[in-house]
Amino acid sequence: MKKLLFAALPFLLILVVFLPSCAKKSAEAPRPVYTVESELDAKENALAVKTDIKFTIPQDGLSAVKLRLFANAYSEGRMPVTAEKKSAAYPQGASYGGAEILSVSSSAGVKEYSVGVEDATVLTVRFPEKKAKGDEISLSIEETVRLATVKHRLGAYGGYYNLSGFYPVLCPFSDGKFRTDDYLPYGDPFLFVTSDVSLTLTVPVGFEAAASAFPLARERQGKKTTYRFALEKARDFAVVASDRFQMAEAEESGVPIRYYYESDKKSSDLLQTAATAVRIFKEAFGDYPYAALTLVSAPFAEAGMEFSGLALLSNELSNAAKKQTAVHEIAHQWWFGKVGFDQYLSPWMDEGLSEYATAYYYKAIGADSAFRTMLADAEEEYSIRFAIKGAEACRLDSALIDLASGYYEIAYCKSLLLFSSLAELNGYDAFNAALRAFADEYAGRVASPENLIDALSRSLEKDLAPFFDVWLGADLPAV
Numbered sequence: 068m069k070k071l072l073f074a075a076l077p078f079l080l081i082l083v084v085f086l087p088s089c090a091k092k093s094a095e096a097p098r099p100v101y102t103v104e105s106e107l108d109a110k111e112n113a114l115a116v117k118t119d120i121k122f123t124i125p126q127d128g129l130s131a132v133k134l135r136l137f138a139n140a141y142s143e144g145r146m147p148v149t150a151e152k153k154s155a156a157y158p159q160g161a162s163y164g165g166a167e168i169l170s171v172s173s174s175a176g177v178k179e180y181s182v183g184v185e186d187a188t189v190l191t192v193r194f195p196e197k198k199a200k201g202d203e204i205s206l207s208i209e210e211t212v213r214l215a216t217v218k219h220r221l222g223a224y225g226g227y228y229n230l231s232g233f234y235p236v237l238c239p240f241s242d243g244k245f246r247t248d249d250y251l252p253y254g255d256p257f258l259f260v261t262s263d264v265s266l267t268l269t270v271p272v273g274f275e276a277a278a279s280a281f282p283l284a285r286e287r288q289g290k291k292t293t294y295r296f297a298l299e300k301a302r303d304f305a306v307v308a309s310d311r312f313q314m315a316e317a318e319e320s321g322v323p324i325r326y327y328y329e330s331d332k333k334s335s336d337l338l339q340t341a342a343t344a345v346r347i348f349k350e351a352f353g354d355y356p357y358a359a360l361t362l363v364s365a366p367f368a369e370a371g372m373e374f375s376g377l378a379l380l381s382n383e384l385s386n387a388a389k390k391q392t393a394v395h396e397i398a399h400q401w402w403f404g405k406v407g408f409d410q411y412l413s414p415w416m417d418e419g420l421s422e423y424a425t426a427y428y429y430k431a432i433g434a435d436s437a438f439r440t441m442l443a444d445a446e447e448e449y450s451i452r453f454a455i456k457g458a459e460a461c462r463l464d465s466a467l468i469d470l471a472s473g474y475y476e477i478a479y480c481k482s483l484l485l486f487s488s489l490a491e492l493n494g495y496d497a498f499n500a501a502l503r504a505f506a507d508e509y510a511g512r513v514a515s516p517e518n519l520i521d522a523l524s525r526s527l528e529k530d531l532a533p534f535f536d537v538w539l540g541a542d543l544p545a546v
Contacts, residue, residue, distance in 0.1 A: 068393040091528050097123050099262040103234045106269040107308060112223045118234045124202040125240040131193040133245035138166040139187040139230030140250045141215040141222065148219065148368060149252050156217050156368035163223065164215035174205040185247045190235055193440040218366040227365045231305035233372055245349060248411045252475050255410045259302035261511050265302055269293040272416035275312040275329040277363040279304045279376035283534040300511050302358065302404055305374035307363045311534035319345045322355050328364040332456040333386045340390040344397045347431045348424060353506045362393060373399030389424065400425035403433050407513040414467045415520045416516065417457050420484020426487060442487055452476040458541035485538045493527055501526035
């Protein structure tokens with residue numbers, strides 16, 4: 068997600084001595100397959116959703132699986148945004164949504180299912196007997212999803228329908244259990260493994276569907292239109308539906324790009340910015356991970372949000388802010404989409420790399436003032452937090468749950484400074500080549516901080532562990 072930026076102040080970066088290191092590569096797990104059939108009732112602000120999931124059991128002896136129902140983050144008694152963002156997200160006042168499970172069936176049978184044992188966003192499905200690792204399971208879930216009137220990831224507002232997290236997804240499995248981390252009202256509280264998604268969305272005639280993939284087919288039946296999509300190696304799949312869209316398109320480096328908007332006199336500028344970003348990032352970090360790129364301007368309480376193959380941009384942004392946000396969200400296609408990260412435990416990784424990529428974009432196009440301003444803004448925000456809150460409140464290795472305050476200053480600003488200092492110390496060409504090797508090695512996987520440090524150390528032929536130890540900890544990096 069992209070936050071808005073602030074003003075500038077000088078800051079000093081660190082020089083460290085390095086030694087070589089090495090890393091290991093693990094096998095890729097089979098990807099779950101999702102087949103989603105959905106229909107939007109625009110008058111009732113509701114979705115009818117049927118989701119079929121095919122997956123393999125990750126460990127011997129499991130008799131249950133857990134899935135996320137992100138729609139329940141919008142239910143009464145919950146708040147998906149911070150108190151500071153409440154008025155921006157809910158300008159019409161309190162509104163609630165949520166998922167009502169209608170049925171659950173499975174090829175393994177269903178003993179029972181329940182919602183909300185750990186959290187309202189968690190669905191537990193229990194089988195009649197324990198399963199063996201590698202067993203192939205089919206699971207089918209029918210639900211009704213009510214959409215809150217909210218300018219957020221999932222909701223309806225002003226004739227726009229932001230549809231992400233509307234179908235159930237398997238919780239990630241690690242260390243012998245399914246991860247059911249809290250859905251926090253700040254940051255990006257997600258950990259997504261890759262999956263293959265086939266999705267149909269039926270909408271009223273006249274609605275366009277801007278999605279994580281371009282439609283494979285568009286079929287009209289009476290007063291309804293059905294869009295059919297498919298995306299491989301998706302972290303998620305999102306759609307923004309509306310009857311207000313215009314659409315402009317371009318192509319860059321073999322990547323088709325579409326921009327959906329209601330009113331944007333600078334739409335050609337936005338498309339050109341997106342195309343240039345794709346070209347620069349492809350040259351720097353390797354191939355774009357999807358078949359196409361969609362950008363959409365719609366109501367959203369933050370500046371923007373990344374999804375696989377799609378960048379959501381707030382329609383309230385100025386032209387300059389919208390272009391910078393687009394670059395940041397496009398960078399996430401590499402640093403979130405291509406390479407995944409644990410956004411609960413290490414939120415600095417994908418945000419910092421995407422901020423670094425955004426700053427590098429300005430450097431690459433010769434916009435030195437914008438490049439310097441980004442670094443200066445980050446330096447000021449981080450320096451102020453350090454001065455007011457102290458060293459322990461500035462740890463870069465903080466988990467998301469510990470960043471109720473300081474998320475922007477740590478996950479964005481300090482992380483940008485870390486990666487920018489590495490680029491300055493090693494040269495941008497060498498550092499980008501190291502990031503490209505890292506992206507190639509961990510494409511389709513979830514990379515840890517240790518994976519990143521090892522990969523960069525090998526590519527740059529230096530032990531970067533001491534450097535990262537300083538930045539990740541509580542010390543203020545300085546000469």
